[in-house]
Amino acid sequence: MTDPLHGKRVLIIGFGRQGRSLARWLPTVGAKVIVNDGRDEKTLNLPQDEYAHVRFVLGDHPVSLVEEADIVCVSGGVPLELPLIQAAYKAGLTITNDAQLFMERCPAPVIGITGSAGKTTTTRLVGDIMQQSGFRTWVGGNIGDVLLDVLPQIAPQDRVVMELSSFQLELMTNSPQIAAVLNITPNHLDRHGTMENYTAAKANIIAHQRPDDMAILGYDDAGSHALEEAVCSQLLWFSMR
Incomplete structure (x- = not known):
């Protein structure tokens, strides 16, 4: 094709x-x-x-x-x-950008993870969980491989775990099938100008999901919790309490 x-x-x-x-x-x-x-x-x-x-x-x-x-x-x-x-x-x-082009063509389900802190560790952890669960897993995005480089090798039965930064998300009109927002606190305001712009960029990870996709938000974090109204898919909370 x-x-x-x-x-x-x-x-x-x-x-x-x-x-x-x-x-x-x-x-x-x-x-x-x-x-x-x-x-x-x-x-x-x-x-x-x-x-x-x-x-x-x-x-x-x-x-x-x-x-x-x-x-x-x-x-x-x-x-x-x-x-x-x-x-x-x-x-x-x-x-x-590269992340958008990849997601438009990726044949496998994508788990996307963003947050002001902890997203790299969480992305690697989720990648390990998928691998240990028996899935051939590709980890990349803002860390590791630029996933376009391995796109021809990815099969529909694989799993992809992407760390997505606000710089990538601000241009994106696609959202991962599973998207997690760990937290949102002031960061990169030299780039985004205001906290509202920064939050809007982060929100793109869930903004374009379908009803049968899944959004995962941090219940304890005010910034992540505030995105509840933007969810257009199934919502799952996580909490440390």
């Missing part, structure tokens, strides 16, 4: 861990890829042979790149206030 990105012009902004994974994966589905990063080639230490089908625009973020793109993929940590990204929004382009 032809991927929806086949023939599309995709602009990747930011060439860190997630951007490099996107630059490897997108050509395999027939996308035409441009990578943009404010750093220069020497700083990035580009292995040219690995990205032979990718065009690089480095050292600046020219707004004119919007005219050469159908879709923009933003790497984690790249501020959405960047003029190039704002121009893409104004032009009506789709703005997405």
Whole structure:
């Protein structure tokens, strides 16, 4: 089956861990890829042979790149206030990221975990539980593997456990089948500006679930508890009391 990105012009902004994974994966589905990063080639230490089908625009973020793109993929940590990204929004382009593209294509159930604290430990623990329960399990997202790199190996009977940060979630319009919000306390306000914006980003992990999906919220944490009204799936609480 032809991927929806086949023939599309995709602009990747930011060439860190997630951007490099996107630059490897997108050509395999027939996308035409441009990578943009404010750093220069020497700083990035580009292995040219690995990205032979990718065009690089480095050292600046020219707004004119919007005219050469159908879709923009933003790497984690790249501020959405960047003029190039704002121009893409104004032009009506789709703005997405690696986590969203993965979840749109993943054949296996996804367990997504977020929170201001404890999400990495919890993600690893849940991954171990799934593995010990007999499932072939893939753990990644904001930790470990960038899951697009292993997407072709994932089977429907597997399980995927993803740590999802607010940076990833703020762009997402898909939610995992099982989504846990451990806690929400002030964090990354230099990026999100206000606590309301930060909470809204976190809430995306449950906002797009289906009625038969499951949302897991922390009963004891005021920030997580406050998301109860946003739940559109089955709700399960956890508590330390």
